[in-house]
Amino acid sequence: MKRLAIFGASGHGRVVADIAECCGWEVFFFDDAEPMDGATLGLPYCGTFETLLERKGDFGGAFVGIGNNDIRMTKCKALLDAGYFLPSLLHPSATVSRYAQIAEGAVIMPGAVVNAGARIGFACIVNTAASVDHDCVLDAGVHISPGAHLAGQVFVGTCSWIGIGAIVRQRISIGSHAMIAAGAVVVKDVQDAATVIGVPATQVR
Ligand SMILES: CC(C)(COP(=O)(O)OP(=O)(O)OC[C@H]1O[C@@H](n2cnc3c(N)ncnc32)[C@H](O)[C@@H]1OP(=O)(O)O)[C@@H](O)C(=O)NCCC(=O)NCCS
The missing domain is CATH 3.40.50.20 (Rossmann fold)
Structure with a gap:
């Protein structure tokens, strides 16, 4: 083994x-x-x-x-x-499109979905039952927390953290080192290093 x-x-x-x-x-x-x-x-x-x-x-x-x-x-x-x-680690219960790319050091956890055209970067985490839809791009070091959902064509910059249960609307761009709070619904682009909270999400710092 x-x-x-x-x-x-x-x-x-x-x-x-x-x-x-x-x-x-x-x-x-x-x-x-x-x-x-x-x-x-x-x-x-x-x-x-x-x-x-x-x-x-x-x-x-x-x-x-x-x-x-x-x-x-x-x-x-x-x-x-x-x-x-x-290696990249893909739990057997995760659904990962053969048209998705998963970089080295990334983990796709149980029940997660990564759809066609998505690119999961170096050392990323797609946590339990999260979904990353078509053509999303996660830069290196991103963490998508359990149950968070990214609609299609979302970009997430390096080392940003999408909190548990958050939702990101299609074609949104999130900068690097940003924090999306648990349960937030992101409907506007997010700046580098910003923290956004709430429904719809607003920047708090
Ligand atoms: C957004 C977040 C980073 C803020 O953390 P923090 O700076 O320690 O903030 P606090 O817990 O001190 O809360 C500050 C205020 O924001 C509110 N708040 C915190 N998180 C919130 C959230 N997700 N949604 C709405 N309001 C939130 C608090 O109620 C508090 O309000 P108050 O000042 O009126 O009492 C954090 O709450 C969060 O959502 N983290 C994500 C956790 C996660 O996804 N874990 C998954 C691990 S795999």
Whole structure:
């Protein structure tokens, strides 16, 4: 069986590990803080990020199971620089069009839908039961939270976070490092680094 090193043994890391196993990987955890008993689902904990960088020969690939977009991007880039292969992980219950593109280091979680022509960037998360419709483009490091829905041709800039249950109307452009609040309905373009809240969503900072 192929051996996958996962950096991050938090809740998100554990969900990623479960998906990796469904994809046929044998999972080994790394984290800078030694996980508490039971926090790795009984799977092996093998050391810190530094140790992971030194052990490339032991694994068929590596993945970053960290929810924070900036940290995930930084760690993914460091793993690539160290020569690691970063797979994309698609849960078997996700529906992903064969006309969609999923970049390395991205995870598509249970029940999610990615439709034709969509492009999911490096190190993105499409979380549980979220949908990304036709021709959407997610730049690197984006997180689409559980149950959020993007209509067709939406663009999301690097490291932006679409909150749980949010809805984004078709052809909207969202800048980089933006925060779309849980439950927001986005009907206008969103600037870089803006936080928008509510129905319809308005900028609060
Ligand atoms: C928008 C968000 C980032 C704001 O977080 P915050 O800066 O910590 O804000 P606070 O919780 O202190 O709330 C500030 C105010 O905004 C309101 N508010 C917060 N989130 C809101 C939301 N999603 N919709 C409407 N109002 C919201 C609060 O009620 C509060 O109002 P008040 O000042 O009248 O009491 C956060 O609430 C959010 O939606 N995060 C997304 C969480 C998510 O999707 N998690 C998924 C993990 S996979």
